[in-house]
Amino acid sequence: MTNPPDPRTVLAPDRADGSIYSDPALFALEMDRIFMHHWIWVAHDSDIPEPGDFITTFVGAHPVIVSRDRKGTVHVMLNRCRHRAATVCEKAKGSTASFVCPYHGWAYGLDGALRGVPHVDGYDGQLDKASLPLVNLRVADYQGLIFATFDHAIPDLDNWLGAAKPWIDLFMKQGAGWPVKTMGEHKFTFPGNWKIQLENTTDAYHFPIVHKSFLDSVDHETQDTFNFVEGDGFVEDLGHGHSVMVMIPELVDLEADLDAPIPERFRELAAALSHDHPPGQVRRIVRAVGGTGFNLNLFPNLACSMAFFRVLRPLDVTQTEIRHIAIGMDGGPDIANQMRLRLHEHFQGPMGFGTPDDSEAWDRVQRGSHAGRGIPVLLNRGLGGETQGPDGHPRGDVSAETGMRAAYRQWLATLTGEDAA
Amino acid sequence: MTIALDEAMALITLEADLLDHGAYHEWLALYTPEAKYIVPIDPDQEDFEATLNYAYDDAAMRRKRVARLLGGRSISAAPPARTIRLLGRARMLECGAASCTVRCAQLLKELRQHRVRDYAANLTYRLARTSDGLRIDRKVIRLLDATEALTAVSYIL
Incomplete structure (x- = not known):
């Protein structure tokens, strides 16, 4: 990639340059710094009212699953098998006990934990399932609004909503x-x-x-x-x-x-x-x-x-x-x-x-x-x-x-x- | 005498022709006063009143829709998109003397703002015999891509 543009050159307090709507380099910067480092809204509580309920959606460009586990905890997980990267779920919404990758059958729990790997002997005992869950994002909610972020360092949601x-x-x-x-x-x-x-x-x-x-x-x-x-x-x-x-x-x-x-x-x-x-x-x-x-x-x-x-x-x-x-x-x-x-x-x-x-x-x-x-x-x-x-x-x-x-x-x-x- | 498929399709084809030629006032007259014009989102939904649709028009909303398309005060519909639609694969699902239900396929091309778009849909008509002749008592338009992200539809499907 060429040098990222300097956003200060396209925005003043009272005006913006038209390129803010069409510069692909600026867009790439936004998708990284804004959509991976802010709290992004993903769902409302009522979209997943019961344990086992899930929806699929996006955090910026990243496909995610929003699920409610057996204890009622909400998880926002990258929709990407840890084996060969296939999406593990393509349904818009539903209820399930697990997410099973259709490619080689790796099975994940509602919290993303890797539960089952077919023909696991082929890994010679070297596969550490505990280290290969669906990647969980940071999750917080306010008044039923569920937000997620990739960034574990930004201030909490309460502070962000202010x-x-x-x-x-x-x-x-x-x-x-x-x-x-x-x-x-x-x-x-x-x-x-x-x-x-x-x-x-x-x-x-x-x-x-x-x-x-x-x-x-x-x-x-x-x-x-x-x-x-x-x-x-x-x-x-x-x-x-x-x-x-x-x-x-x-x-x-x-x-x-x-x-x-x-x-x-x-x-x-x-x-x-x-x-x-x-x-x-x-x-x-x-x-x-x-x-x-x-x-x-x-x-x-x-x-x-x-x-x-x-x-x-x-x-x-x-x-x-x-x-x-x-x-x-x-x-x-x-x-x-x-x-x-x-x-x-x-x-x-x-x-x-x-x-x-x-x-x-x-x-x-x-x-x-x-x-x-x-x-x-x-x-x-x-x-x-x-x-x-x-x-x-x-x-x-x-x-x-x-x-x-x-x-x-x-x-x-x-x-x-x-x-x- | 039961309503024959030919007679039903004559009305349904007339509707398609009127819509493609922007004859919206004549189109309104094809419907019974109680008729509903429905464009659902969920392909399996039958309880349209209790769910969100793209359109769930009674007679008043149909008149307002026509007024909007012809009024010249809507930037997305001034003028309305031009459309050409073809109907086919018609089948009589239920048939009686007073009413019938017909299902057919519709392939539609739209042109607006230099863009051509395609919409395929299953149409289900309930037609009723009235003192004024055969009329549309319900039309349900199930777009093939109803659950996908659509773009503005500035005409009548």
């Missing part, structure tokens, strides 16, 4: 008293760099422009709710590249203002719920169904975005996979969870009324960024009006690019090995 934790707590109020569970996902790719999507989750500015056709398809009351660009919301830098964008301040705490009138679009649901639930609980469920009023961007790959999880995975420097994971109330009323599914389908996914337009905009950013040389991408919106938030980090108005600046500051610090300012 000021984002109270926002995760608020986001999980969508369980309305039940645990939050995942309810399926929309998975799609777009031909562009992963950071274009990272930026978008903290971009309120685009909403009324890109999502005109979505806004056309909802009632006036909902249009008013989503008319937040000149509202009282804000974007706050939460440190470590994380940020929160509050679009609808009255929907930050779903358990506050339970006496607020029920919006028209939820009245039918509320009436149906009131057959089986007392009025207070009906209001709590209905508020939960509508989702929160904020997007929490967790650097680098997860967003708790209003009413769903957004997960991004860089496939290549100009190819990114996005998953929009629907969530609901584990044990909550079916009709309420079904309404959440219908709301998710309405906006999200390749046939939703929102996602395809976002995707088109990101696609255009990628294509346009190849035009010319030395022309900056602007990151300066709302910079002049920023104040200090409660943790001393910058806070801008709702359509300020404060969250993007937060993410890029962490990006630069990680890539250069310096502390984020």
